Amino acid sequence: MTELYTEGAPIRDEKAPDGPIAERWDKRRFSARLVNPANRRKLSIIIVGTGLAGASAAATLGEAGYNIKSFCYQDSPRRAHSIAAQGGINAAKNYRNDGDSIYRLFYDTVKGGDYRARESNVYRLAQVSVEIIDQCVAQGVPFAREYGGLLDNRSFGGVQVSRTFYARGQTGQQLLLGAYQALERQVAAGTVEMYTRHEMLDLIVVDGRARGIIVRDMVTGEIETHFADAVVLATGGYGNVFFLSTNAMGSNVTAIWRAHRKGAFFANPCFTQIHPTCIPVSGTYQSKLTLMSESLRNDGRIWVPKKKGDTRDPRDIPEEERDYYLERMYPAFGNLVPRDIASRAAKRVCDEGRGVGPGGLGVYLDFADAIKRMGRDAVEAKYGNLFDMYERITGENPYEVPMRIYPAVHYTMGGLWVDYDLQSTIPGLFVIGEANFSDHGANRLGASALMQGLADGYFVLPNTINDYLADGPFEKIDENHPEVKEAVEGVRARLEKLLSINGSRTVDSFHRELGKIMWDYCGMERTEEGLRKAITLIRELRDEFWRDVKVTGVNEELNQTLERAHRVADFMELAELMCIDALHRRESCGGHFRAESQTEDGEALRHDDEFAYVAAWEFTGVGEPPVLHKEALEYEYVEMKQRSYK
Amino acid sequence: MRITLRVWRQKSRDDEGRMVTYELDDVNENMSFLEMLDVLNEKLTLQGEDPIAFDHDCREGICGACGVVINGVAHGPEVTTTCQLHMRSFKDGDVIEVEPWRAKAFPVIKDLVVDRSAFDRIIQAGGYISAPTGTAPDAHSVPVPKADADRAFDAATCIGCGACVAACPNASAMLFTAAKITHLGMLPQGQPERASRVVKMVNQHDEEGFGGCTNIGECAAVCPKGIPLDTISQLNNDLLSALASGKL
Amino acid sequence: MAITGAILVLFLIAHMYGNLMIFGGQEAFDEYSHHLRVLGAPMLPTNGFLWIMRVVLLASVLIHMYAAFTLWNRARQATAGKGSRRYHSKKNRTGVQRTYASFTMRWGGVVIALFVLYHLLHLTTNHIAPGGASDSPYERVVNGFQIWWVVLTYFISMLAVGFHLRHGLWSAVQTLGKNKARRQRAINAVATAVAVAITVGFLIPPFSVLFGLVG
The missing domain is CATH 3.90.700.10 (Succinate dehydrogenase/fumarate reductase flavoprotein, catalytic domain)
Incomplete structure (x- = not known):
């Protein structure tokens, strides 16, 4: 196995305060440095993605007075895939008087995640869940109500209380439209500049800090650079690596994968929910x-x-x-x-x-x-x-x-590694929503994705990003900076390469084949043998892709084939890391089921002594063994137990 | 089944554009309409031709990205989004004509892709409730009668696809605008800005170059989310009382 | 559009009621006609009411037409001058559910406007006098409507009015913000009923004359 990866120094979340868990978020909010309103006008933030996390963060940080640039690949921010969430959103309101509490939501989430999530993060999530509902109602989200005019609740898988708020089967849509409207309000107010049909193709890192992004204008093909004092990725999950998934057709890993290649660690990539x-x-x-x-x-x-x-x-x-x-x-x-x-x-x-x-x-x-x-x-x-x-x-x-x-x-629990402040291992690069790994452990409970997206965007990030921005504004840079030039050249070269191969297979045929490999060997049930085979197949397929893919047209136009090609190219690299992660985790937990590690009844069997950690992977090159950094998980408030449903 | 497609091809915004005919022999009736276009695009790509550009994303009828005029009807023969239309709605040997939404406010970018940013600007003009993050009172502090909440929800299900504009003989976006007015106007939280909202949104609607509403009803008839026509009446009602009250 | 339309509809109803007086015979009809001139006297001078009415009607018609042309122009702009014919496909040109009435609003409106001119020249000023001029309104009516093609022109025009009302009445309710989903069917039914009633009401006198039931 060691030929597939190497192990590096352990990693630690330095930002989470210690002390009683219920006070940690307050403590962090107090210790995080502030930026006074007059200085916020001098600071800029790029936010990529306009789903629940991205739109809510852009709106909130815009309201706070920062200069925001918001990007989405769709024709309107309202189309982000959060819109398709059906079920509902959890909140520890205890409106039913059925014994719910912040502590219980925290407990259920940690247990549901099969003890692979951080206690501090999950507790904070449960705390702010209450504020999310208030915020959404104030924005006019038409939640289901009872005849008395008060909000209705339903229960959801894996819990014994009714804490899920919903808007018929379209909760995601209604929450996203609320965030979208708040975002458009800031666009009108001039605090947010919106770039639709723009896709992020690379991260700009200068002097070790995330300072901007390279995007492609999907209508003209122009490669643009945008600079800021901090970059926030809210680009969702990577379930489309399986080709067939419940994700939107355009959902992709490119933004976080490019950041990963630039130094951001990728945590628990193999945790997928089926x-x-x-x-x-x-x-x-x-x-x-x-x-x-x-x-x-x-x-x-x-x-x-x-x-x-x-x-x-x-x-x-x-x-x-x-x-x-x-x-x-x-x-x-x-x-x-x-x-x-x-x-x-x-x-x-x-x-x-x-x-x-x-x-x-x-x-x-x-x-x-x-x-x-x-x-x-x-x-x-x-x-x-x-x-x-x-x-x-x-x-x-x-x-x-x-x-x-x-x-x-339909969901990926893994994502870029972030600390308690939602900052990745690249200073100035923040990751929110499904794109980060933080709150769900190895399995996400129903109605918790919407909660996490909005928690990150409305309440967590706006209270932590200022600690970083307090050091800004950073030195001005422009497109002539050598590191920027190099990144832009890299992007151009890659697009030109894709367009010049002119092979015999379509992008979709490669994507479909990649998806089949992942589904067969890195899907619901994984084995050592299968994963090893998958890695070999993926490498072969990736080589073939770069030899034989056919991308028609030119860059300087709306070219949907080219868009798909560069997304699939990144999936090809991610797929290998997912298999390596799945291979190294020789235990079953949550959505990750290793056939070698099951109870007599065929249930997932964890090995807490060996694997109670977050696997944060560092990129070393395509096809090169990545470096594993372990973040140990400690449980002070929840006791680790085996699940049983007999 | 065998299908003949006549599809609008237009290289760019400034290109003239024309209808081009394609034949497909191996269409499965369980394919969605967009999957049928995928199959055609795979074929075109392998022949080295430019595939047909069309907007689409979630493919489950909720994001509002997709939408083409099929045989003269926005989203085609079933009342649903284009992505949820399946080939079983057509017969073997059918000739299917596919065109983009047509309106001056929705310029064609390429083939079947149009620019719908006018909708975002209508929302920017006032399609929101000003509730900055952190200012909200407890969610239960203001009860909302169920009937109002339900009507607000019905209007709020609009996906912003633009079929209403494509179907309207006047190319009016009144149903889209009215859906948002009705959604926010039915809720107590939406009252403080109700009068100014309707005036600003209707002004923006007109500025974008959409036509005026003459109550023909084609919009509601093709709306995949069934936004009712009476939302436009609600908009008119709100507009009249806003103008009468003078408190803009 | 809705308000001026409503004024014109009220006028049409009064006008139709007046027309049906023809069944009372020449004396009654001419008396009614004269009565209109002295309505409101002595508060108003002779013809005073009529002139007020004419001013209101003319203003309504002009505003109505202005609004119509504005909408028409906006629709032409918004559809790049192609109206409802902006798609290449020749299928489903009649829309999904739209009424024939809604198709004929614009050109039907033009037909009605031309008819009104013709009608005024015919029965009000009597510049056009098929069948012979007369000082008696009753005789003008009877003389004119004994000729088949005069009746035909009125028939066609009244159909145009009927269609115009069918869509116009429903549309006015919607424009004035009084439509509700549960009322919508009823409003449309009433619009159809009123349109039919007014059309039939206007057509009874000319046909009665043509078939010799009057005069």
């Missing part, structure tokens, strides 16, 4: 996967035929020839086992050749019993919109024929 209830792949042309709310598992029964390769109409398969495998294997929780367990079980039965639908990658989620028990109207009232969505996509009527579902990648 959601069990997605609409399965219907053919090779498939471009993305669509999530269906997990709530379907409350009334639907999951099964596959007992016989291999049974292609009969599901309605013709008699009861005794069906295998309700979750009910069989987990009698206590049945169809309601946690996401990772349900996902793995589905994969296992499909691997046995008992999967259903095109390609045999699917299992039935059957509502026939529920319809018999509750009546069709009751089922429709509860799940009507989901059934409609299913029918629109598959053309099958789920009231008549059982739904087919299959797991899909």
Whole structure:
């Protein structure tokens, strides 16, 4: 294994204060230096990405009086992929009087993350969760309400209290529009300069500090440099390395990967979350996967035929020839086992050749019993919109024929390593939202992604970035600075290279193949042998990509093929690091399941003595062994336990 | 199935543009409309031709990035976004005509990609509630009647795709503007800026070069999120009372 | 547009009511016609009411037309001069749900404007007098409408008015901010009913004359 990576000095979060956990955030806010309002006007911040984290940070820092430049690759900041989040947002409001508290939200999150998240960060997240709801309501986010006019709550997977606030099945959309509107208000006020259809292609680091970014104007192809006193990346997750995921088509790793190449450590890259209830792949042309709310598992029964390769109409398969495998294997929780367990079980039965639908990658989620028990109207009232969505996509009527579902990648817990201030290992480079690794450990709980994005953007970053900016403004630099020139040249050369290969395979065909490798060997279940094989395959594919990819057109135009090509090129490098990370972590935890490390019942088995740390990776070159820096995780407030769902 | 596509090709903003015909023999009815375009683009790329540019991102009907006029109808024959339209809505042998949104305020950038930044500027003009971070009172301090909250939500589901403009014979963006006016106007938090908001947003709407509303209703009929036509009535109501009250 | 339209609709209803007086015979009709001239007397001089009315109507018509041309012009600009014909596809040219009435608002409005001129020259000033001029309003009506093509011109014009009202009435309610989702169907039904009633109401007298039921 040592040939694949080397181990460097351990790393530590220097910013988190010690003392009682409930006082740490207050303590840090007090110890962080401030920038007085008059000086803020002299300081500039670049924020890349306009999802929940990026838009809320840009709006808040703009309100504070800093000069903000905000960038997004979409045609409008409102399209960032936070918009697609369905379920809800957690907050420890205890409006239900059901025993919820900040401490309980903290506890649930650490436990749900399978004890691979930092206590201090998670506690702070739980603390500010309360303020997020207040802020969003004040902005006009139309959360669901009860007849008395007060906010409604629902419960969500893995917890026993009702603390999830929601806006029908479109909570992400409503929260993002709230942040987007706050952002546009600052654009109108002149504190934020918005750059849409601009994609970050590199980070500018001068004298060891992040000082700007290189972007491509996606309409004209112009390569621009933008400078600032600090750079914030809010560019989301990298689930699209799997090609098929629930991420948006444009979601990519480029911004954080380029920062990683410039010296920012990448933490826990192999921690990915795979959601069990997605609409399965219907053919090779498939471009993305669509999530269906997990709530379907409350009334639907999951099964596959007992016989291999049974292609009969599901309605013709008699009861005794069906295998309700979750009910069989987990009698206590049945169809309601946690996401990772349900996902793995589905994969296992499909691997046995008992999967259903095109390609045999699917299992039935059957509502026939529920319809018999509750009546069709009751089922429709509860799940009507989901059934409609299913029918629109598959053309099958789920009231008549059982739904087919299959797991899909939808969130990445890993990301750039940050300290308590959300600053990466490059001074002046801050990373927020899904792009950082900080709060979810090895597994994220439902309705916590929205909470973290907004916590980082509205409340955490605006209170910590000033500690760094208090040393600014930094020395002025321009495009003639040697380090800037070199970075710009690097970007140009890479684009020219991509355009000049003129090979025989399309970008998508490479991406699809990369995704297949990752899904097969670095997906729901990982083995030493598989991961080693994957690394070899990825390296070969990467070489082939740079030899044989075909990118049409020129740089100086709107060129969507070129955009995809440079994103896929970065995925090719990330994929290798993910496999190395997965390979080195010889334990199972949360979303990371190593077949070699399981309990007798087939559950994830952690090795806390060896692996209770964050793996922060340092880049050394493409195909070169990265350096592992371990950040030890200490638990003072939560006791580490094994999960059980029998 | 076999499909003949006639697609608007335009190299750049200043290019003339024209309809170009393509044939596809191996279309699967379970493909989404955009996946069908992906397949065509793969083919074009391998032939060394420029693939068709079109905006798209989430492909689950919520980001609002995609949207083309299919056979003269914004988002095509089903009331949904283009990404959620599937080829089973067409027949073997169909000729499908694909064009970009057309409006002066939405200039074509390339092929089927248009510039919708006018929508952002309408929001900038007043489509928000001024609530700086940290100033908010407890979320439960102001109850909101469920009926108001629900109506606000219905209007707030607008995805800003621009189909309303593409479908409107006047190329008016009234439904988009009205959706935001109604969303914020129904909530107690939106009251202080209600009068100035509607005036500023409508002024910006007109300045962007969108046409005026003549209540034809095509916008609501193609809206993938079903924003109701009465939001425009709400906008008119708010505008009249704002002008009458004079407190702008 | 909505307010001036509403004034014009009220006028049309009064006008239609007056027209139906023709069934009372020549004396009643001419008496009604004269009565309009002395309405409000002695507070107002002779013809005073009529002139007030004419000024209000003329102002309404001019404002209505001005607003219409502004909207028309804006639509031409906004669609780059191509109106609803801005797509190459010839499919679905009639839209998804739009009414025929909504298509005919602009050109239908022009037809109505030309008709009003013709109508004033015919029955008010009597410069055009098919069938013979007369000082009696009743006779003017009867003389004119005994000729088939005069009735035909009125028939076509009244259809234009009917369509204009069908969309105009609904549109006015929406513009004045009084539409609600649950009322929308009813508003459209009322708009259709009123449009039909006014069209039919106006067409009864000329057809009655043509078929010899009057005169």
